[in-house]
Structure formats: structure tokens, C-alpha cells
Amino acid sequence: MTRQRKAPSAGPALIAGPDLEELRSDCGSCFGLCCVALPFARSADFAVDKPAGEPCANLDADFRCGIHDRLRDSGYRGCTVFDCFGAGQKVSRVTYGGTDWRRAPGTARQMFEVFPVMRQLHELLWYVAEGLALDVARPVHKRLRREYSRLRSLTRGAAADLLALDVNALRGEVNVLLLQVGDLVRAQVPGRTRNHRGADLMGARLAGADLRGASLRGALLIAADLTGADLRMTDLIGADLRNADLSGADLTDSVFLTQAQVNAARGDATTRLPRTLDRPAHW
Structure with missing residues (x-):
């Protein structure tokens, strides 16, 4: 069942960092x-x-x-x-x-x-x-x-x-x-957040899921349905997103998401990415 998305948050403020x-x-x-x-x-x-x-x-x-x-x-x-x-x-x-x-x-x-x-x-x-x-x-x-x-x-x-x-x-x-x-x-997300560190979520049905502030470090999300999911302020380091469907998902303020992970996933024009990453040409 698709969950109702919570009100948007400002997300963690950005400051000047090293030249990427x-x-x-x-x-x-x-x-x-x-x-x-x-x-x-x-x-x-x-x-x-x-x-x-x-x-x-x-x-x-x-x-x-x-x-x-x-x-x-x-x-x-x-x-x-x-x-x-x-x-x-x-x-x-x-x-x-x-x-x-x-x-x-x-x-x-x-x-x-x-x-x-x-x-x-x-x-x-x-x-x-x-x-x-x-x-x-x-x-x-x-x-x-x-x-x-x-x-x-x-x-x-x-x-x-x-x-x-x-x-x-x-x-x-x-x-x-x-x-x-x-x-x-x-910790910027109020309340208890999910811990899916290293979890096997291959093919999981997570369409519209509220995953704000979740730990998805090293999680297997191969072919998972994440359409419309709220992934703001999630920790995605090492998460396997091969063929995961990110259409309409919001990853704006997620952390440690890389271009390779995004390239391996599926998405569309409505997928929201961190400012440091590019929308793959094949989406």
C-alpha cells in the first residue's frame, strides 16, 4: 500500500566543501x-x-x-x-x-x-x-x-x-x-527511522514508501520497486541499486549516493537527485 508522504523538510544545509x-x-x-x-x-x-x-x-x-x-x-x-x-x-x-x-x-x-x-x-x-x-x-x-x-x-x-x-x-x-x-x-528526521543496513530487499515492493532517514547502507535493492518513494536523508553508501525503479522517487538529500549507483538504476524525469549527480541519459 502506498503511504501518504509526510510534509517536506528543508534537509541538511549545504556549505562550501572541496572542489569535486x-x-x-x-x-x-x-x-x-x-x-x-x-x-x-x-x-x-x-x-x-x-x-x-x-x-x-x-x-x-x-x-x-x-x-x-x-x-x-x-x-x-x-x-x-x-x-x-x-x-x-x-x-x-x-x-x-x-x-x-x-x-x-x-x-x-x-x-x-x-x-x-x-x-x-x-x-x-x-x-x-x-x-x-x-x-x-x-x-x-x-x-x-x-x-x-x-x-x-x-x-x-x-x-x-x-x-x-x-x-x-x-x-x-x-x-x-x-x-x-x-x-x-x-538524526534530522524526527521519530524513529528504519534500519535496513545490509538487508536483502531484492525485488522489494517499496513504492511510495516513507524511507526518510533510513539506513540502507549495503542493502541489496536489486530490481526493487521504489517508485515515488521518499528517500530524503537516507544513508545509501554501498546500496546495490541495480535495476531498481526510482521513477518519481525523491533522493534529494540522501547521502553517499554515487553516480554509479544512479546509473545502475532505472528512473525518469520526475526522479529527484542530489545536486552533485547527473540524470543518466538512458532514463
Whole structure:
């Protein structure tokens, strides 16, 4: 049954945070790293199998995708979902100083191993930057600024140093702060909020549901019906939204929602997204 939506709230106030431009993908400044470094298997998301380290057959000599305008129609839906958070251009232009793996084939293997490490660091930077832009998270801003500085410094390290990082341990350390940010945001919603952290909600019928201030961290929402749902001030870090229907849903003030999650879901012109995210072209 569709629930009556509660009166809108102002949501957490935003303040000036770090510039997110370096955390946005710029394929024109990258050596096609996601098209080479990462593997994919023939499935609903990819038309063929491709092992890690082997260039995709659609990668052109200039590192651009030869079928970019028709990826989904060509069976490469997975490519339209992926987002590197700007890691591709960082590895290409900073770590390797603009020298690509074709001109220096001796760097190829290491470059392809560095890329997924850099992507994880940039993803963490995105989350920390989001926390720094929220006025309600001021109690942890000092520690967030310290983490942002540390992470940004790590992304500018040498390739060998990046490969030596214990990324899982690093994610655990940063996650302690991100949990606090999520709790501070969710506390703005009066009354008791739902805790669906890590819940299996695959195919769940949640149309019109009032999920304001809910914790959906790591929840499996694959193919869930979230049409018209109120997802303001929800914590969506790590939530699996593949093929979830977000048509008419309000995610305006949700936290830790990423472009990759949005790209993986279904939506329409009435879906309301956070200001930092773009409406996917395939919606």
C-alpha cells in the first residue's frame, strides 16, 4: 500500500566543501584504463568476455570508445554504469605523468594494477568531500578534513607506494567517520527511522514508501520497486541499486549516493537527485 508522504523538510544545509571536479570522470584525459585494466564477463551487462589487462575491442587508438553513443544497444550496458570518480585521469596524468601504456608498454601491467587502487581512493575522497559539504556534520569536520588531506596526498604518491597500500584497512578507518556523518544526517528526521543496513530487499515492493532517514547502507535493492518513494536523508553508501525503479522517487538529500549507483538504476524525469549527480541519459 502506498503511504501518504509526510510534509517536506528543508534537509541538511549545504556549505562550501572541496572542489569535486577532480573526482568526476574525464575520459578525454584518460588512457582508456577502465577499458583495459578491468575484466568483464559475457552477461546482460557485457556482450563478450574480456580478461583484465586486455584492451576492449572497441577501444580506439586515441583511447576513446568506438561505440560510445550506442553502448547499451551493443550489449555493453555495464560500461554505461561504471564511474571511476576521476581515478582514470589521475593515474594517466599524475601517477604516470602523461605517458601512456602504448608508448611505454613496460608500464602497462603496473598501471593497470594501480588504477583500481586509485579508484577506491577517489571514491573515499568523494564520500569525505560530501561530509565536508554538510553543515550538520560540523562535529566531525575537523577529522574529515584531516582524512581528506591524507587521502589526497596518497593519490599523488608513486605507483609502488599506491600498490603497497592496505586499501581495505584504509576504508575501515574512513568508514568510522562516514558512519557518524550518516547518523548526523539521519538524526534530522524526527521519530524513529528504519534500519535496513545490509538487508536483502531484492525485488522489494517499496513504492511510495516513507524511507526518510533510513539506513540502507549495503542493502541489496536489486530490481526493487521504489517508485515515488521518499528517500530524503537516507544513508545509501554501498546500496546495490541495480535495476531498481526510482521513477518519481525523491533522493534529494540522501547521502553517499554515487553516480554509479544512479546509473545502475532505472528512473525518469520526475526522479529527484542530489545536486552533485547527473540524470543518466538512458532514463
